[in-house]
Amino acid sequence: DAKTTQPNSMESNEEEPVHLPCNHSTISGTDYIHWYRQLPSQGPEYVIHGLTSNVNNRMASLAIAEDRKSSTLILHRATLRDAAVYYCILDILYNNNDMRFGAGTRLTVKP
Amino acid sequence: DAGITQSPRHKVTETGTPVTLRCHQTENHRYMYWYRQDPGHGLRLIHYSYGVKDTDKGEVSDGYSVSRSKTEDFLLTLESATSSQTSVYFCAISESSSNQPQHFGDGTRLSIL
Numbered sequence: 001d002a003k004t005t006q007p008n009s010m011e012s013n014e015e016e017p018v019h020l021p022c023n024h025s026t027i028s029g030t031d032y033i034h035w036y037r038q039l040p041s042q043g044p045e046y047v048i049h050g051l052t053s054n055v056n057n058r059m060a061s062l063a064i065a066e067d068r069k070s071s072t073l074i075l076h077r078a079t080l081r082d083a084a085v086y087y088c089i090l091d092i093l094y095n096n097n098d099m100r101f102g103a104g105t106r107l108t109v110k111p
Numbered sequence: 112d113a114g115i116t117q118s119p120r121h122k123v124t125e126t127g128t129p130v131t132l133r134c135h136q137t138e139n140h141r142y143m144y145w146y147r148q149d150p151g152h153g154l155r156l157i158h159y160s161y162g163v164k165d166t167d168k169g170e171v172s173d174g175y176s177v178s179r180s181k182t183e184d185f186l187l188t189l190e191s192a193t194s195s196q197t198s199v200y201f202c203a204i205s206e207s208s209s210n211q212p213q214h215f216g217d218g219t220r221l222s223i224l
Contacts (some may be wrong), residue, residue, distance in 0.1 A: 036213075043203075044215045
């Protein structure tokens, strides 16, 4: 199975940028990189996804390495509401969206 | 927010009893999924559906069955609940099977005593 590796936890200060790393050295050429987050007592929430090019949306930016073996989720200005567990997941083509969630990175945002 | 409703939100039951969890969507999405979340394991896929009456097994399907008689409803049944099935269960939906985000419900916390 294609796997991802993320740090267990990270801390950030409020209103500062946050860079959440993810390694996926066994990624295939057709695997999309998805990011989700999960706030306490809630279901996971889609954040962003991409294939090769960097992606931006209203929530975050996704920077994908040229060799695609790693990616970084960027929160441009962290708020207290961004404190959550962030999951980096590979969406494997023709795998019926069976995305394997790992332990993720627990982000703490300090005021 | 995607229109996904899970019911019940909380349930306590006894070992050996049947349990059915319901997921209802208002988005008319083709794909629906059931996950369980346990400490140390992240989310694991139980079953998924790719259309009415079309379902398939996920990573941890033993002890669970599903049914989808209408586009909007996906039921998860524990025929004879065991304590190892105590977990938080999440339903998700997506428009297609790849390159599409999944949208999750708020979960059902199930305790089996």
